[in-house]
Amino acid sequence: MLEADPLDLLGATQTELSLHVDGCTRCRTAAQRMLEVERELRDALGAATPRRSVNDAVRVARRRAWRRSWLWRASPLAAAAVLAIVWLGRRAPLQQPASPPIRPAGGSGVAVAAPPGKSVAVFRTDNPDIVVIWFF
Numbered sequence: 001m002l003e004a005d006p007l008d009l010l011g012a013t014q015t016e017l018s019l020h021v022d023g024c025t026r027c028r029t030a031a032q033r034m035l036e037v038e039r040e041l042r043d044a045l046g047a048a049t050p051r052r053s054v055n056d057a058v059r060v061a062r063r064r065a066w067r068r069s070w071l072w073r074a075s076p077l078a079a080a081a082v083l084a085i086v087w088l089g090r091r092a093p094l095q096q097p098a099s100p101p102i103r104p105a106g107g108s109g110v111a112v113a114a115p116p117g118k119s120v121a122v123f124r125t126d127n128p129d130i131v132v133i134w135f136f
């Protein structure tokens with residue numbers, strides 16, 4: 001019965017199964033229940049529409065891939081810029097600090113002294129192990 005044609009389960013054809021279902025109350029009840037569950041499943045699948053159409057999903061995926069590739073292309077440039085800033089910042093020999101070292105609040109244990117004529121900013125992050133030190 002699980003593999004039978006729905007028309008046979010309805011007792012609407014002249015097959016052996018259909019004729020039996022038509023005359024047997026127990027099998028007819030089982031067949032009707034199977035058809036009912038099949039109808040509920042079909043309705044549920046019909047109502048489950050995807051959030052996006054296929055075209056929209058492809059467009060979104062392409063846009064994400066393009067952004068990722070752009071970031072990968074731009075990251076060496078960003079790394080070079082950071083290295084250049086560090087290199088330029090270290091060209092001048094460090095001398096005795098003009099002001100006492102700044103200790104960031106929160107007890108991170110980091111003491112930072114700005115070189116003469118320069119400033120320093122210390123930023124705490126949400127991660128207690130990470131402190132951002134900015135010389136400018």
Ligand SMILES: [Zn+2]
Pocket residue numbers: 020024025026027028
């Ligand atoms: Zn039967």
